[in-house]
Amino acid sequence: MNKNYILIGVGIVIVLVLGGFMSYQSFTNVGTKVAGELDGFTQCLKDQGAIFYGAFWCPHCQATKKMFGTSAKLLPYVECSTPDGNSQTQNCVEKGITQYPTWKFADDTELTGERTLQELGEKTGCEVPQ
Numbered sequence: 001m002n003k004n005y006i007l008i009g010v011g012i013v014i015v016l017v018l019g020g021f022m023s024y025q026s027f028t029n030v031g032t033k034v035a036g037e038l039d040g041f042t043q044c045l046k047d048q049g050a051i052f053y054g055a056f057w058c059p060h061c062q063a064t065k066k067m068f069g070t071s072a073k074l075l076p077y078v079e080c081s082t083p084d085g086n087s088q089t090q091n092c093v094e095k096g097i098t099q100y101p102t103w104k105f106a107d108d109t110e111l112t113g114e115r116t117l118q119e120l121g122e123k124t125g126c127e128v129p130q
Contacts, residue, residue: 037129038071041117044126046076049106053092055081058100060114067117 052075054061065072080092080100088097095104099112105123121128 036070038068038117039074041121041126041128042068042071042074045120045124046074048124048126050076050120050124051104052077053080053095053097053102053104054100055079055085057081057085061101063114064101 052064054064054077056079058081065075065077068075078091080088080097082089101113101115103111103115103120103123105111109123111119111123117128120126
């Protein structure tokens with residue numbers, strides 16, 4: 001009889017663990033789907049010639065990438081910092097990048113600092129998903 005209680009207890013624990021795992025997977029998949037909705041917008045920014053210059057150590061650059069969710073992998077991003085974080089890459093020096101983040105556009109204009117999706121959309125003509 002003691003073995004039956006142990007088996008029932010183990011079964012309950014397994015069901016609870018599996019249920020929790022499935023709930024977690026559903027939650028994270030929903031987040032991914034929503035973030036993936038920016039893929040088209042992000043690709044449009046790139047197609048319109050927008051370039052995002054930043055540095056790995058810059059909190060505003062990190063916030064900008066976070067705003068794009070999983071679509072951040074599609075950003076037209078240029079890393080301006082050397083790996084040690086003490087210097088700027090030659091490419092960014094030549095482009096005149098002095099602040100992070102900096103967005104440069106096909107019309108040779110730029111925006112610096114954290115920007116909203118709406119601002120980037122207005123600047124490039126890309127439609128921001130609702």
